[in-house]
Amino acid sequence: MEDRVREFSQEAHDLYLNQSVPYLAEPPDPLEFYRNWIGPNKPCIIRNACSHWPALSRWTPEYLREKVGSKVISVAVTPNGYADAVNGDRFVMPEERQMSFSSVLDIMEGKVSKVEKRGVFYVQKQCSNLLQELPELTDDLEPHIPWMSTALGKFPDAVNFWLGETNAITSMHKDHYENLYCVISGEKNFILLPPTDRPFIPYGVYQPAVYRQRDDGEFEVVDQSDSEKVPWIPLDPLDPDLEKYPQYRRAQPVRCSVKAGEMLYLPSLWFHHVQQSHGCIAVNFWYDMEYDIKYNYFQLLESLCEVIRST
Numbered sequence: 001m002e003d004r005v006r007e008f009s010q011e012a013h014d015l016y017l018n019q020s021v022p023y024l025a026e027p028p029d030p031l032e033f034y035r036n037w038i039g040p041n042k043p044c045i046i047r048n049a050c051s052h053w054p055a056l057s058r059w060t061p062e063y064l065r066e067k068v069g070s071k072v073i074s075v076a077v078t079p080n081g082y083a084d085a086v087n088g089d090r091f092v093m094p095e096e097r098q099m100s101f102s103s104v105l106d107i108m109e110g111k112v113s114k115v116e117k118r119g120v121f122y123v124q125k126q127c128s129n130l131l132q133e134l135p136e137l138t139d140d141l142e143p144h145i146p147w148m149s150t151a152l153g154k155f156p157d158a159v160n161f162w163l164g165e166t167n168a169i170t171s172m173h174k175d176h177y178e179n180l181y182c183v184i185s186g187e188k189n190f191i192l193l194p195p196t197d198r199p200f201i202p203y204g205v206y207q208p209a210v211y212r213q214r215d216d217g218e219f220e221v222v223d224q225s226d227s228e229k230v231p232w233i234p235l236d237p238l239d240p241d242l243e244k245y246p247q248y249r250r251a252q253p254v255r256c257s258v259k260a261g262e263m264l265y266l267p268s269l270w271f272h273h274v275q276q277s278h279g280c281i282a283v284n285f286w287y288d289m290e291y292d293i294k295y296n297y298f299q300l301l302e303s304l305c306e307v308i309r310s311t
Contacts, residue, residue, distance in 0.1 A: 002308050005199045005301070008251060012196035013252055021045055021192070021256040021264075030150035037139065038151060038178060040101035041267045041294060043256075050182045051261035055140035059184055059281055061105050064137075069102035073133045074125040078211050079219040081120035081167035091206035091230040092221055094122070095213060101134075108279040118217045128156060130161040130283060137161070145180050145263075145285055152178065156285040163281050172201070172233045172272035177286040179266040181258060186257045186280030191237045193251055193271040195298050199305050200251040201271060205229045237273050269298055 025044045029037075037044055050056070076083045076094035083094035098128040106112050122254050123129075130137065144155050157177070172191070181188065193201065235241065240248050258264045266272060268289035276282075289295065 001304065002199075005304055005308065008301075009036045009196045009199060012194060016040055017196075018042065018043070019254070021254055023047055024049075027147055029079065030147045032227055033147060034151040037265055038267070041195070041269070043254075043267055044265050045256060045258060046263045046265065049145075049262065049263035050141070050184075051143040051224060053182075053184075055137070055184050055283075059137075059139050061109060065102055065105060068134055068136050069100065069105070071101050071134060072098050073101055073104070073123060073208055074129065075104060076122045076124050076168075077119045077213065078122075078168075078242070079119055079123075081165070081169050082171060083122060083124065083168070084173075085171035086170075086204065086206055086232050086234040087209075087221065090209040090223070091223055091232050093208065093210045093224075095119075095211045095219075096125075102305045103273065107165075108144070108163070108165065119213065119219065120165050122168035124160075124162055124168070124170075126158065126160045128158035128160065130159045134161055141182075141283060146257070148178075148180055148285070148287060152287050154287060156287050158286040160284050160286070161281075162276075162284070163279070164276060166237075166276060166278040168276065170272075172235065172237055172271055174269050174271045175266075175286070176289050178268050178289055179264075179286055180285055181264040181266055181284040182282060183258045183260050183262055184281040184283060185260050186277040186282075187260070188264075188277075188280060188282060189275045190256050190264065190266075191254065191273040192254045192266070195269040195271075196253045197234055197271070198298070198301050200247045200249075201233060202235050202245045202248065203231050203305075204234050205231050209256070235269070249291040270297075279296065 022044050024044055075097050078094045149155050208227045208230050209221045210273045211219050212222050213219050216300050235245050235248060242249055
């Protein structure tokens with residue numbers, strides 16, 4: 001069975017997956033985009049897809065201070081930049097801190113000393129935090145992506161705002177969304193793996209916990225004893241432990257950089273790990289995936305991986 005699962009993955013790479021993330025020169029026709037990218041579940045980067053948004057020229061620190069500087073928003077704070085990630089035998093979530101937007105900008109601009117700051121800060125609330133916490137900024141971009149909404153026949157479930165330090169890293173995971181990730185300023189760096197590489201990606205089940213900063217400035221890990229255990233990927237693709245996870249040698253990750261004005265189409269169920277330039281600002285649109293035969297096949301693959309792991 002293990003050999004067949006490996007062949008299954010290799011066949012996908014041989015038949016239809018690209019060795020790098022292709023670029024589209026301009027926003028696509030909806031039907032063409034569905035046929036070429038959504039249906040085959042393949043990522044691409046669209047140039048000039050959001051370059052007409054006022055946000056690209058307006059969202060300077062000065063503008064943001066004037067527009068939303070006094071707004072209090074949710075900010076993830078961790079000791080090492082890894083929020084929602086495995087740490088030892090725990091799945092550790094960030095401390096969620098309420099801060100003014102101006103305070104976040106002070107950190108991004110280096111106006112706060114290292115002694116005062118303590119920790120790595122990342123605006124990454126998700127759950128449509130742009131609409132919920134920063135509605136004053138919505139006039140600077142489109143409320144949805146018209147050609148994507150037409151292609152899918154639906155509007156996005158969430159529109160999220162991201163702003164973080166260079167040390168703020170998103171650990172490898174997958175989402176049940178068709179994701180359009182738009183960079184407003186700076187650069188995002190992605191490591192992507194297709195769903196068919198699932199046999200080579202290790203999973204564990206971990207006690208959930210959160211970081212909490214003590215009065216002395218140090219962070220501690222506090223268990224969430226009332227919460228169910230969390231399945232997560234312990235492997236760091238930046239420095240994979242191949243002795244512990246030898247199967248990852250067979251994975252074929254693809255790397256790409258998304259720059260200001262560009263938009264990454266990240267298909268549902270693709271595994272991804274994200275880094276960024278310091279102070280990078282991005283907005284992403286989450287469209288709920290169709291729970292069709294592709295989802296069924298992926299669930300079957302998950303089950304087979306569990307059978308192989310337990311034998």
